[in-house]
Amino acid sequence: MKKIDLRFVVGVVVGALVVGLIGWFAGGGDAEEGKPTGAVEEPDWTRIQPTPGTAAPPSAAAPPSGPPPERGNVDCPPATKTVSDADQLHEALAQAKPGDSIFMAPGVYVGQFMTQITGTKEDPIFLCGTAAAVIDGEGIKKGYAFHLNGASYWRLVGFTVRNSQKGVMADGTTHSVFQGLRIHEIGDEALHLRTFSSDNLVVGNTIWNTGRRREKFGEGVYLGSAVSNWRNHTNNKPDKSDRNIVRGNRIRATAEAVDIKEGTSGGQIIGNIFDGSALSGDVNDSWVDVKGNGYLIEGNVGRKTPEDGFQTHQILKGWGINNTFRRNTAHLDGGRGVGIKLTSKPNRVTCDNKISGGRLTNGGCS
Numbered sequence: 001m002k003k004i005d006l007r008f009v010v011g012v013v014v015g016a017l018v019v020g021l022i023g024w025f026a027g028g029g030d031a032e033e034g035k036p037t038g039a040v041e042e043p044d045w046t047r048i049q050p051t052p053g054t055a056a057p058p059s060a061a062a063p064p065s066g067p068p069p070e071r072g073n074v075d076c077p078p079a080t081k082t083v084s085d086a087d088q089l090h091e092a093l094a095q096a097k098p099g100d101s102i103f104m105a106p107g108v109y110v111g112q113f114m115t116q117i118t119g120t121k122e123d124p125i126f127l128c129g130t131a132a133a134v135i136d137g138e139g140i141k142k143g144y145a146f147h148l149n150g151a152s153y154w155r156l157v158g159f160t161v162r163n164s165q166k167g168v169m170a171d172g173t174t175h176s177v178f179q180g181l182r183i184h185e186i187g188d189e190a191l192h193l194r195t196f197s198s199d200n201l202v203v204g205n206t207i208w209n210t211g212r213r214r215e216k217f218g219e220g221v222y223l224g225s226a227v228s229n230w231r232n233h234t235n236n237k238p239d240k241s242d243r244n245i246v247r248g249n250r251i252r253a254t255a256e257a258v259d260i261k262e263g264t265s266g267g268q269i270i271g272n273i274f275d276g277s278a279l280s281g282d283v284n285d286s287w288v289d290v291k292g293n294g295y296l297i298e299g300n301v302g303r304k305t306p307e308d309g310f311q312t313h314q315i316l317k318g319w320g321i322n323n324t325f326r327r328n329t330a331h332l333d334g335g336r337g338v339g340i341k342l343t344s345k346p347n348r349v350t351c352d353n354k355i356s357g358g359r360l361t362n363g364g365c366s
Helices: 006-026 086-095 227-233
Strands: 081-083 101-104 107-110 113-115 125-129 133-136 144-149 154-157 160-164 166-171 177-179 182-186 191-194 201-203 206-208 221-223 245-247 258-260 268-270 273-275 288-290 296-298 301-303 310-312 324-326 329-331 340-342 354-356
Touching: 081 086, 086 101, 086 107, 086 113, 133 144, 144 154, 144 160, 160 166, 166 182
Parallel strands: 081 101, 101 125, 107 133, 113 144, 125 154, 133 160, 144 166, 154 177, 160 182, 166 191, 177 201, 182 206, 191 221, 201 245, 221 258, 245 268, 258 288, 268 296, 273 301, 288 310, 296 324, 301 329, 310 340, 329 354
Antiparallel strands: none
């Protein structure tokens, strides 16, 4: 039997302790509220892939394309103003004018930010940054981290939004683009187009860890307003937030990844990836809930759900109809329901949708 070298044993033990301490400090030790830690890491999206060959639809917003941008590429023009702290960002938003390109240098911008200034079709206003430029809303219990309030023709590109009750809110916003944002650690919903916000594009964003205040309000992308809120936002009129396109996003949320409200029409939900592993499962039991009219839901891929993959509902007479589900892939992974559940009609499910772990639909396909 060989003799054990005590110096070798001691070296191994000390080395392990050093590695452990380095890992602990690199992870930041105990987490502060809203700060990313090992417990709230971004999901592994490699397990879920979009449907190949899904056509990109035309957009009234003339969207940029490609991966989340860095400064200086085709999506963000050269900066006309660079900001590096919260005060400078507030000032830049208050003084913005059509054609401006505001670049957020890497860093944490603490506070809640809002603009009411509008760009134009020829000269939209850009607010750009890398993922290392972080808007931190100071807590998940109140406020909007970033608010377009009656401001149209904006391009919000590439930066991170975290730690607020609601992430990005758009009221009365048209022809704007929300691209390549990373939105997480949010009390309720991540990105909300509300109060007649139409003809916008939500593309290439990554959303996770919503619903940290209340799980049932933790939607990923929220289109329009519930009829119960029309008196608060639209003077009791339907919230016609129409023709919005939600394309190529990756979403893990505690409520629906995409919630389409009654009163909205003509939008497209195309080529997104949905991870339902965080769905709360009581009232939030599908990736997409369609209560609006005339939507195209195409080429999306979802995995894990407590119930169904996609659903329609008629909350208000005349709504939740004339929607088309085409070329989607639903991996139910233990869900008790079906891939596409229709509780309102007429709606159309084509036979090229693919389902694993259950039935295609509670009706027929065509």
